[in-house]
Amino acid sequence: MRYSKDHLWVRKEGDLAYIGISIFHVEELGDITFIDFPALGKEVEKDGVLCYIESIKAASDVYSPVSCKVVEINQHLKDAPEWVNKDAEGEGWIMKVSLTNPSEFDKLMDHTQYESYLTQD
Structure with missing residues (x-):
C-alpha cells in the first residue's frame, strides 16, 4: 500500500489498484455522510478530481494520487458511506482503477514514509 500527501492510499493488485482515504484523513474528516462517485470508465490524470466527499x-x-481509469466503485458505500470510517484502509475502499501510468504508483510514499510525513512540523 502506498500513500499520497493528500492522505489517499493506493493498493496495487496486479494490473488494477484500489484507492481509498487514509485512517489519518478519515479521523480529520469525521463521519463520512456522502460520496459522489465518478462514472465507470472515467479517466483521471494524477491530481485531477476523482470524486467528491462530504x-x-x-x-x-x-484528487487522484495516480493517473487512472475507474473500473469499479464500492457499491456498499452508496448506501452506507460511513463504512469508510469503520474500515478506511480495508473494506472502505472507494474505487478500483486501472493505472494508466503505473510508474506514478512507485513515487507514492510507503507506510514508513507516510508515518514520517504525518509527524513533520
Whole structure:
C-alpha cells in the first residue's frame, strides 16, 4: 500500500489498484455522510478530481494520487458511506482503477514514509 500527501492510499493488485482515504484523513474528516462517485470508465490524470466527499466537518473534492481509469466503485458505500470510517484502509475502499501510468504508483510514499510525513512540523 502506498500513500499520497493528500492522505489517499493506493493498493496495487496486479494490473488494477484500489484507492481509498487514509485512517489519518478519515479521523480529520469525521463521519463520512456522502460520496459522489465518478462514472465507470472515467479517466483521471494524477491530481485531477476523482470524486467528491462530504463529512460532518467538511465537503471537498478528492484528487487522484495516480493517473487512472475507474473500473469499479464500492457499491456498499452508496448506501452506507460511513463504512469508510469503520474500515478506511480495508473494506472502505472507494474505487478500483486501472493505472494508466503505473510508474506514478512507485513515487507514492510507503507506510514508513507516510508515518514520517504525518509527524513533520
